[in-house]
Amino acid sequence: MIMIFGKPLMLLYGQLTLGLINGSFYALLSLGLAVIFGLLNIINFAHGALFMLGAFVTWGLLQYLGIGYWAALVIAPLVLGVFGVVLERFLIRRLYGLDHLYGLLLTFGCALVIEGLMRNNFGSSGVPYAIPSALQGPLNLGFMVLPRYRAWVVLAAAAMCLVTWLLIERTRLGATLRAATENAPLVQAFGVNVPRLITLTYGAGCALAAFAGVLAAPMNSVNPNMGSNLIIVVFATVVIGGMGSILGSIITGFGLGIIEGITKVYYPEGSATVVFVVMVIVLLLRPAGLFGKAA
Amino acid sequence: MRFTRRDLMGTAAAALAATALPLGRARAQTPTLKIGVLTDLSGPYKDLGGPVSTACAQLAAADFGVAGKGFNVEIVQADHQNKPDVGAEVARKWFDQDGVDVVMDVPNSGVSLAIAGIAKEKNKIFLADGPATSNLTGAKCNANTIHWVYDTWMLAHSTGGALVKSGGDSWYFITADYEFGKALQRDTTGFVTAAGGKVVGASQYPFPGTTDFSSYLLQAQASGAKVVGLANAGLDTINSIKQAKEFGITQTLAGLLVFIADVHALGLETAGGLVISETFYWDLNERTRAFSDRLWAKVPNKRATMDQAGVYASTLHYLKAAADLGIDKAKASGADVVARMKAMPTDDDAFGKGIIREDGRKIHPCYLFQVKKPSESKGPWDYYNLLATVPAEEAFRPLKDGGCPLVKA
Numbered sequence: 001m002i003m004i005f006g007k008p009l010m011l012l013y014g015q016l017t018l019g020l021i022n023g024s025f026y027a028l029l030s031l032g033l034a035v036i037f038g039l040l041n042i043i044n045f046a047h048g049a050l051f052m053l054g055a056f057v058t059w060g061l062l063q064y065l066g067i068g069y070w071a072a073l074v075i076a077p078l079v080l081g082v083f084g085v086v087l088e089r090f091l092i093r094r095l096y097g098l099d100h101l102y103g104l105l106l107t108f109g110c111a112l113v114i115e116g117l118m119r120n121n122f123g124s125s126g127v128p129y130a131i132p133s134a135l136q137g138p139l140n141l142g143f144m145v146l147p148r149y150r151a152w153v154v155l156a157a158a159a160m161c162l163v164t165w166l167l168i169e170r171t172r173l174g175a176t177l178r179a180a181t182e183n184a185p186l187v188q189a190f191g192v193n194v195p196r197l198i199t200l201t202y203g204a205g206c207a208l209a210a211f212a213g214v215l216a217a218p219m220n221s222v223n224p225n226m227g228s229n230l231i232i233v234v235f236a237t238v239v240i241g242g243m244g245s246i247l248g249s250i251i252t253g254f255g256l257g258i259i260e261g262i263t264k265v266y267y268p269e270g271s272a273t274v275v276f277v278v279m280v281i282v283l284l285l286r287p288a289g290l291f292g293k294a295a
Numbered sequence: 296m297r298f299t300r301r302d303l304m305g306t307a308a309a310a311l312a313a314t315a316l317p318l319g320r321a322r323a324q325t326p327t328l329k330i331g332v333l334t335d336l337s338g339p340y341k342d343l344g345g346p347v348s349t350a351c352a353q354l355a356a357a358d359f360g361v362a363g364k365g366f367n368v369e370i371v372q373a374d375h376q377n378k379p380d381v382g383a384e385v386a387r388k389w390f391d392q393d394g395v396d397v398v399m400d401v402p403n404s405g406v407s408l409a410i411a412g413i414a415k416e417k418n419k420i421f422l423a424d425g426p427a428t429s430n431l432t433g434a435k436c437n438a439n440t441i442h443w444v445y446d447t448w449m450l451a452h453s454t455g456g457a458l459v460k461s462g463g464d465s466w467y468f469i470t471a472d473y474e475f476g477k478a479l480q481r482d483t484t485g486f487v488t489a490a491g492g493k494v495v496g497a498s499q500y501p502f503p504g505t506t507d508f509s510s511y512l513l514q515a516q517a518s519g520a521k522v523v524g525l526a527n528a529g530l531d532t533i534n535s536i537k538q539a540k541e542f543g544i545t546q547t548l549a550g551l552l553v554f555i556a557d558v559h560a561l562g563l564e565t566a567g568g569l570v571i572s573e574t575f576y577w578d579l580n581e582r583t584r585a586f587s588d589r590l591w592a593k594v595p596n597k598r599a600t601m602d603q604a605g606v607y608a609s610t611l612h613y614l615k616a617a618a619d620l621g622i623d624k625a626k627a628s629g630a631d632v633v634a635r636m637k638a639m640p641t642d643d644d645a646f647g648k649g650i651i652r653e654d655g656r657k658i659h660p661c662y663l664f665q666v667k668k669p670s671e672s673k674g675p676w677d678y679y680n681l682l683a684t685v686p687a688e689e690a691f692r693p694l695k696d697g698g699c700p701l702v703k704a
Contacts, residue, residue: 011517018510119337138543144513145543220506220534225337229504264498264510269472271510272501 023257
């Protein structure tokens with residue numbers, strides 16, 4: 001057996017695969033955050049709550065309306081996208097002239113209220129959601145048995161990241177969006193409805209969180225704390241990748257998942273903190289993040 | 296004169312104070328024993344203790360029958376959030392400001408050690424039903440604490456011992472990285488090595504907050520150990536067992552601490568065949584069924600875990616001892632009540648007859664169960680087959696081995 005630092009190579013392959021699965025969620029969530037921060041300059045602390053709501057909407061669709069997983073993959077992001085639009089129009093919009101801190105506090109407050117309400121209604125153990133039948137069963141990779149569903153999560157997340165990146169970097173809409181990020185008044189002067197663009201961007205960011213929520217629903221139980229467990233790591237991902245950098249979030253998300261996976265082999269007690277150690281190192285060496293532009 | 300908002304509030308406060316005073320005086324005539332159920336209302340152990348623990352304390356007060364005994368019983372509950380600092384803060388406030396006499400339940404070993412210290416400091420009482428660490432009756436024992444239901448030594452001895460006997464001689468542990476997981480791993484390791492087995496490795500994962508155990512399960516698989524020992528509880532155990540199935544782990548899974556609520560959540564399809572140890576099961580005998588039916592009437596569609604049953608039994612015994620001692624004395628000194636509780640034999644529907652040892656260990660039999668396969672189960676909550684009974688005298692760590700300072704050599 002080939003060994004690396006006293007651990008069998010096969011085991012490391014397995015851990016890298018698992019790291020990619022967790023990384024998928026970091027990437028998807030930090031992508032949404034980066035998009036929102038880039039255009040709105042809002043640090044959206046409600047992102048974890050939206051992710052959790054996405055999972056609950058998935059569960060609710062099946063429970064109350066009999067709508068299954070594949071449809072939920074489209075419907076839940078739409079529902080949460082609309083929710084995001086409402087949130088932006090009636091609450092977040094009022095804070096644009098003010099310091100970042102106000103947006104952070106408002107969205108954090110929203111997250112606490114949403115999570116509290118859900119905990120009150122559904123308890124903390126959460127509700128189960130079955131894996132769709134087409135994705136049940138194991139997949140033997142030779143070095144490990146990978147549940148088919150988890151393989152799907154990695155593929156779906158990677159595809160969604162690619163689509164979002166293409167949309168922003170390679171289309172006319174994306175170009176307008178990036179221009180508005182750089183200089184909103186000038187873009188408005190060219191006749192683009194910037195406020196509407198901002199609203200829709202926030203909605204799209206929320207929809208991305210909900211999409212991640214749908215992917216997460218069948219993995220563990222759907223529970224009110226699932227977002228808050230994840231959101232801090234996701235913020236670290238955004239900071240490491242460089243605030244507002246789309247590509248940075250995606251690469252950092254998958255990368256951190258893998259680093260975390262390797263830590264679980266060599267020093268499991270540190271697996272909850274390794275992300276923040278990386279963050280400290282990156283901030284010391286490159287204060288703007290790995291892919292961020294220095295201010 | 297203009298009537299301002301401040302005037303209004305002042306008047307309202309005065310009015311409130313005026314009405315509250317006579318009530319306060321009237322209440323002072325009948326002394327009240329105040330019981331605080333400190334439990335997990337929002338985290339991974341909610342279904343092991345939680346609101347049902349409080350219901351069990353209320354049931355005990357009702358079964359005891361306060362009427363005509365010259366005192367009242369009041370029961371309050373709070374969430375410790377699995378954080379020792381949060382739990383300690385609640386306990387201090389309860390003891391100092393709210394007049395609570397006894398803290399119950401506390402399903403979290405880390406929190407429980409903090410509460411035991413505070414109960415001693417304030418000369419109040421801690422009846423530990425939820426926590427597992429055997430240190431509560433070992434080096435950390437004190438005269439204000441009773442450890443009621445089970446502990447890590449008992450679990451390791453019963454479940455660990457049974458698995459080693461049936462050929463599981465190499466172990467890998469997946470351990471919650473705090474007081475409870477470490478104590479359980481330590482005690483189980485003791486039995487495994489004493490029987491000639493060996494421990495080939497362990498993963499200590501961050502607690503709370505871990506929901507993905509796949510990484511540790513793969514390491515356990517790669518280690519080649521025959522038995523994967525789960526030194527965790529509640530939602531963590533549920534997730535570990537579920538994911539072991541998903542990832543095709545074929546080794547024997549040793550759920551070192553599994554409650555009936557976990558089996559219920561897992562379903563017999565997944566949990567069937569597990570060998571586990573408990574000190575209470577609703578369908579053991581006439582008395583446990585009678586208790587369980589009374590609880591069912593209060594909390595429909597639930598059967599108590601051993602932790603929750605422990606809250607019932609310890610509340611009942613506390614009330615008996617306090618009444619026996621005299622309420623004024625009982626409120627004055629927690630250590631005196633605990634001494635009286637140790638002097639009186641216990642007798643309740645959940646655990647039958649028992650005693651409390653001088654190190655604060657409540658003694659009763661431990662049962663080794665195997666979880667039924669779906670085909671064997673005759674109805675809801677019919678989950679266990681009894682494999683063996685460890686008699687009360689052998690179920691817990693011998694008095695001399697614990698190192699409790701209360702035990703005279």
